Each structure stands twice: as structure tokens, then as C-alpha cells.
Amino acid sequence: MDSPFPRARRRPPAWLRALGNDNLPLDVCINGAGYHRAAEFKHDFFAATGLYDCDGERIVVKFGRRAPLFGLPMGWIGRLLTDHEARLYERLHDLPGIPAFLGRVGRNGFAHAFVEGRELRRGDRVNDDFFPRLAALLDTLHARGVAYVDLEKRENILVADDGRPGLIDFQISWHWPWRGAGLWPVRALLRLLQASDRYHLLKHWRRFRPDQLNGDQVRSAARVPVWIAGHRLLSRPFTLLRRRVLAWLGARPRAV
Numbered sequence: 001m002d003s004p005f006p007r008a009r010r011r012p013p014a015w016l017r018a019l020g021n022d023n024l025p026l027d028v029c030i031n032g033a034g035y036h037r038a039a040e041f042k043h044d045f046f047a048a049t050g051l052y053d054c055d056g057e058r059i060v061v062k063f064g065r066r067a068p069l070f071g072l073p074m075g076w077i078g079r080l081l082t083d084h085e086a087r088l089y090e091r092l093h094d095l096p097g098i099p100a101f102l103g104r105v106g107r108n109g110f111a112h113a114f115v116e117g118r119e120l121r122r123g124d125r126v127n128d129d130f131f132p133r134l135a136a137l138l139d140t141l142h143a144r145g146v147a148y149v150d151l152e153k154r155e156n157i158l159v160a161d162d163g164r165p166g167l168i169d170f171q172i173s174w175h176w177p178w179r180g181a182g183l184w185p186v187r188a189l190l191r192l193l194q195a196s197d198r199y200h201l202l203k204h205w206r207r208f209r210p211d212q213l214n215g216d217q218v219r220s221a222a223r224v225p226v227w228i229a230g231h232r233l234l235s236r237p238f239t240l241l242r243r244r245v246l247a248w249l250g251a252r253p254r255a256v
Contacts, residue, residue: 017043018078020067024050028061030102030111035059046081047171051114058114059102060168066108078108081171086110088170091144097137097158097166115168117160124208127163131205131212134165138197141167145181147174147193151200199225 014020026037035052041060042049049062062085064078082104089101089112099112120126134157141148149172150156158166174193176186199221206213206221213221 014067015069016045018046018048018063018065018067019043022067024048024061024063028052028105028109028111030059030061030105033057035061046078052111059111060099060114061105061109061111063105063109075108082108082110084175085170085173087177088146088173088175091175092141092146092170095137095140097133097164099166099168112168115158115160115166117158117166119155120157120159120204120208122154124159126159126165126208128209128212130159130163130165131201131209135201135205137165137167138201142194142197145175145190147190148197149173149193151197151204154204157204195225196228199228 024037024040024043028035028037033054035054035057037050038053038058039051040048041051046065047062049060052059052061062082064080064082066075066078068074086101086104089098089110092098093101099115102111102113104110138148138151148167148170150169151167153169156167156169158168160166174190176190180186202213202217202221206218210218
């Protein structure tokens with residue numbers, strides 16, 4: 001008889017964890033207030049993310065990688081990704097649906113507000129305003145020279161308790177903060193990535209609220225852009241191999 005309980009997951013090897021053998025810190029200080037760790041959300045190769053609490057006020061703290069990899073220093077990668085993501089949260093802090101940036105935590109961490117709600121789940125029935133609001137949020141990101149890039153992942157889209165949409169995790173989002181943002185190659189890449197954002201938005205929209213789309217939009221959502229199809233063709237074998245290796249190592253659950 002199959003067990004009703006999920007299989008226990010082995011702790012992955014230290015080299016697969018951003019903090020190595022260490023866990024998320026029990027306590028952090030943000031703007032003079034002390035927060036205690038309440039839960040661990042995720043701990044993968046590049047970052048560890050947790051929920052922290054201070055007298056009922058909950059925040060999210062994310063630490064970039066600091067553990068070495070087979071003796072090679074990797075803290076610089078953690079700092080680079082943390083700087084990039086923190087900069088984007090600061091750039092977008094005034095937008096509804098983007099958690100407020102609360103400050104840095106040491107060299108490899110930062111904190112943002114916790115959004116009361118949950119990730120978008122398969123089979124959800126969102127309200128009539130959800131996707132129009134998400135589209136408006138994405139348009140504003142694009143107008144500020146940002147491409148979200150990771151919209152394909154449903155878990156990056158939040159459904160707040162009030163039904164409004166939100167976005168989290170800007171680790172791989174695209175923004176060119178240096179001189180030369182107006183150069184043709186930079187602008188062309190930005191437009192391509194933003195077009196991918198719009199495709200993935202329309203794809204989610206078709207799955208969750210097809211009643212709001214017209215025929216042309218439904219057909220567009222079903223038509224995979226050539227650059228995305230090419231990327232999937234090249235990356236799919238690597239992705240499947242990576243998942244199997246991580247499952248074997250205990251870093252992700254095995255299929256039951």
C-alpha cells in the first residue's frame with residue numbers, strides 16, 4: 001500500500017547548497033530590528049531564502065551563495081547576483097505587486113517585505129482583474145528597461161490575499177545599469193526578452209482565464225516563438241539530466 005506521507009528527502013550535498021553545510025541564520029538585523037527565522041523557503045545552489053519574524057511582522061531574507069565549490073571561491077558569484085537582484089527591487093520598489101525592498105543583510109544578503117498570499121497554482125480561479133493587473137505591471141517593468149525573464153515559472157507569480165498579482169525572484173531578470181543601454185545590441189536583447197515575457201504572460205492567461213482572451217490572443221499564446229522553441233530544444237536534454245542528478249542526490253523530490 002502506498003504511504004499517504006511524502007517520502008523523506010535526503011539533505012543534498014554541501015556543494016549543492018548556497019551556504020554549504022550551514023543553515024540560514026537564526027537571527028538577522030534589518031534597520032535596527034531583530035528578526036528570528038520562522039521557515040526556510042528554498043536552499044539551492046545559488047541562494048537560500050527564508051521567512052523571518054519580528055513581533056508578527058514577517059519579511060523574506062535571501063542570501064546569495066557564499067560556500068566554495070570544490071575549493072574554488074564562489075562568494076563573488078553570490079555577491080554579484082545579490083547586488084543585481086537588490087538593485088532591481090530598489091528600482092521597482094514603488095510598483096504595486098513588487099515586494100518592498102528593506103535593505104541589505106551583510107555582503108551576500110538582502111531583505112524584502114513578505115506578501116500575504118501564495119504562489120499561482122494549477123487549477124486556480126483568479127479574479128477578473130488578476131491578469132489585466134499583471135499585464136499592466138509587466139508593461140511598467142518593461143517601460144523602466146527591465147525584462148523579467150523568469151515568467152515561465154508559475155511559482156514566481158503571487159496571488160495576494162486580496163486577489164492582486166505580484167512578482168518575486170528577480171535573480172535572472174535583465175536590466176542594463178551601465179552606460180551603453182541605448183546601443184543596438186543591448187536594445188535588441190531587451191526587446192527579445194520582453195517579447196518572451198509577453199508570450200509567457202499570455203500562456204498563463206490562456207491556461208487560467210481563457211474566457212478573457214479573443215481568438216487572436218489564444219492563437220498567439222499557443223504559437224511558441226522561434227527563439228523560445230530553439231532554446232527549449234537546446235536546453236531540454238540538459239534540464240532533464242540535471243533534474244535526474246538532483247533527484248538522485250536528494251536535492252529535489254523523486255517522482256512517486
